[in-house]
Amino acid sequence: MDILNLLASKVQPLSSTISADGHVVSLSASLSDQLGYPTGELRDQPIERIFNMESVRALQGLFANPPADEQVHSLELTLIRHNGGLLPVIACGLLEWRAVQPARLHVLKIPLGSLGHRLREMHNANEVMSQMLQSAKVAYWCIEFAEAVDINTTPDEIVRQVFENDSHWRLCNRAMADVYEMPSDVDFNQQPVRLYWPRSPANEAFVRRLIEAGFSVDCALSVDRRHDGSPAYVENDVRATIANGHLLRMWGSIRDVSQELRMQHDAEQRIDALRRVFDAVPDAVLVIDEHLQPQWRNAAFEETFGITHGTGIARLLLDNALPERTWHSLPLPDMSGRNRDFNVHCSRILIREGVAWRVAVFRASQGVHRVEGLHP
Numbered sequence: 091m092d093i094l095n096l097l098a099s100k101v102q103p104l105s106s107t108i109s110a111d112g113h114v115v116s117l118s119a120s121l122s123d124q125l126g127y128p129t130g131e132l133r134d135q136p137i138e139r140i141f142n143m144e145s146v147r148a149l150q151g152l153f154a155n156p157p158a159d160e161q162v163h164s165l166e167l168t169l170i171r172h173n174g175g176l177l178p179v180i181a182c183g184l185l186e187w188r189a190v191q192p193a194r195l196h197v198l199k200i201p202l203g204s205l206g207h208r209l210r211e212m213h214n215a216n217e218v219m220s221q222m223l224q225s226a227k228v229a230y231w232c233i234e235f236a237e238a239v240d241i242n243t244t245p246d247e248i249v250r251q252v253f254e255n256d257s258h259w260r261l262c263n264r265a266m267a268d269v270y271e272m273p274s275d276v277d278f279n280q281q282p283v284r285l286y287w288p289r290s291p292a293n294e295a296f297v298r299r300l301i302e303a304g305f306s307v308d309c310a311l312s313v314d315r316r317h318d319g320s321p322a323y324v325e326n327d328v329r330a331t332i333a334n335g336h337l338l339r340m341w342g343s344i345r346d347v348s349q350e351l352r353m354q355h356d357a358e359q360r361i362d363a364l365r366r367v368f369d370a371v372p373d374a375v376l377v378i379d380e381h382l383q384p385q386w387r388n389a390a391f392e393e394t395f396g397i398t399h400g401t402g403i404a405r406l407l408l409d410n411a412l413p414e415r416t417w418h419s420l421p422l423p424d425m426s427g428r429n430r431d432f433n434v435h436c437s438r439i440l441i442r443e444g445v446a447w448r449v450a451v452f453r454a455s456q457g458v459h460r461v462e463g464l465h466p
Contacts, residue, residue, distance in 0.1 A: 104179070104199040110153040110192040112137050121199065126172030142168045142176070152195065156187045162197065169199075178206040223263045232260035232341035233283055239337035241301070249297050252337075253289040260339060269324065269346045271316045287314050296326070305330035305340065311347070323348045374452040378404045380445050394452065396425040407450055412436050419455055431455040 104124060107115040113136060119129045125140060132139065138146055145167040152162065162183050169177040183197035202209065223230050237255040241248055262278040270286055272278050287293065292313040299310050307328050314322040328342040365388075368375055374391035378384055384400030395403055403422060412418050414436050421429045435451040 104201065105183075105197065106199070107194055107196045108137050108149065109194050110187075112150075114140065115194060124171075124177060124201070125169060140169050142170060144168065149195065152185060153187075153193055156185050156193060160185050160187065162195070165197065167197075167199070176210075178202045178209065220261075223261065226263060227265055229266040229269045229344045229346075230261065230263045230341070231266050231344065232262075232339060233257050233287075234260040234339040235337060240335065241305075241332065241337050242335040245298055245301050248301055249294050252297050253284070253294075257283050259283060260341070266344070269316075269344060270314070270322060271318060273317065276317070285315065286317075287312065300328060300330075300340075305332065305337065321348070322346060376400060376403060376450045376452070378407070378448040378450065380441075380447060382408055385447065391452070394424055394454075395422070399423070399425070403450075407434070407436065407448075414438055422452070 103118060104121040105118040106121055107117075109115050113134055114132050115134075117125075117127075117129075117132050117140075122129045122132060125132075137149065141149065148165065148167065152165075162181070162185055165181040165183075167179050167181050169179065171177055179199040179201050181197040181199045183195060185193060185195045187193035235255055235257045237251075237257070239248060239251040239255055259279045259281065267276075267278045270278070290313060292311075296310055296312040300307060305328065307326070309325045310328060312324055312326055314324055316322045323346070324344040325347050326342050326344050328340055330340045331338045365386075369389040371388060372390055374394045375388040376384060376391055377386040382404050384404055387400055391400075406420070406422060410418075410420060412420070412434060417433050417435050419431055420434045422432050422434075424430050431454075433453045433455050435453075437449045438446045439449055440446050
């Protein structure tokens with residue numbers, strides 16, 4: 091007795107035959123027993139009775155597009171037991187479609203056993219995590235490299251590989267799609283990575299920062315591209331999977347800071363405009379904070395007192411305890427160190443609750459020693 095006959099006699103195979111019209115032609119006694127039915131009871135029953143819908147669709151697809159050699163090499167199926175439990179199997183067999191009509195599929199099934207249980211657990215865990223990520227308000231993403239990136243090389247070469255090696259989105263949740271203003275009918279995960287994260291000087295600098303930090307950083311800025319092509323400035327918290335010196339995937343979360351950067355840019359422009367305005371004032375102006383430290387001076391102040399004398403001038407104003415919003419004459423050293431008489435006007439400005447700064451205006455007195463009646 092050869093080994094196959096021995097196996098057949100000792101281990102009853104789980105086999106079945108189904109027809110293209112969607113009915114069970116035959117079921118082995120061992121498979122009937124596995125499913126919890128008496129032998130022969132399932133003959134001529136619709137296949138939906140013993141296969142779940144995903145398996146039914148797979149079988150219908152086989153009959154619709156039968157293999158030319160009639161051989162089915164690998165097929166994942168899930169059968170339904172009499173008590174409602176599931177029996178996942180791997181199947182192979184023969185699909186007869188030339189010699190018989192309707193076509194028939196003869197398959198031999200191997201139960202997955204404990205492996206099937208582990209697969210179900212993994213599937214359930216993956217489904218739960220996917221649901222959590224998709225419903226999260228935080229934008230999450232993951233890029234997987236089909237062609238792993240060799241990180242045991244120069245930074246320039248790593249940067250090149252990150253942008254040129256074959257990669258794809260492994261996961262982008264709904265919040266991520268919202269940041270990029272993705273239409274609801276477009277699947278972010280099917281889009282090219284470079285379409286939304288292009289290679290640019292800013293993004294090369296982003297990757298270099300990742301390299302320096304071992305691909306574990308928080309609040310790293312990248313300049314991405316929205317669906318309409320407009321720039322999106324985002325801060326990334328990034329982590330990575332690295333094995334044997336190769337980068338396999340990067341993942342993380344992003345925060346859209348485009349509006350904040352625009353506000354910051356607008357504020358910087360306004361501050362720059364104010365600086366130009368004060369630089370046009372002919373009187374010297376010095377701004378002193380609550381710690382009596384100079385915070386800002388205009389061009390006239392630097393021309394009169396120099397760049398480094400702000401602290402000394404602030405201390406002299408404090409020592410003389412000048413009253414506010416009144417002009418007073420005060421001798422002060424100019425840039426050359428020579429004392430000159432200046433008319434000084436101090437104003438207190440509230441910066442925030444409990445914090446006030448002083449704005450001091452200096453005007454050369456031109457020989458007038460007491461000018462309390464002067465006005466700006």
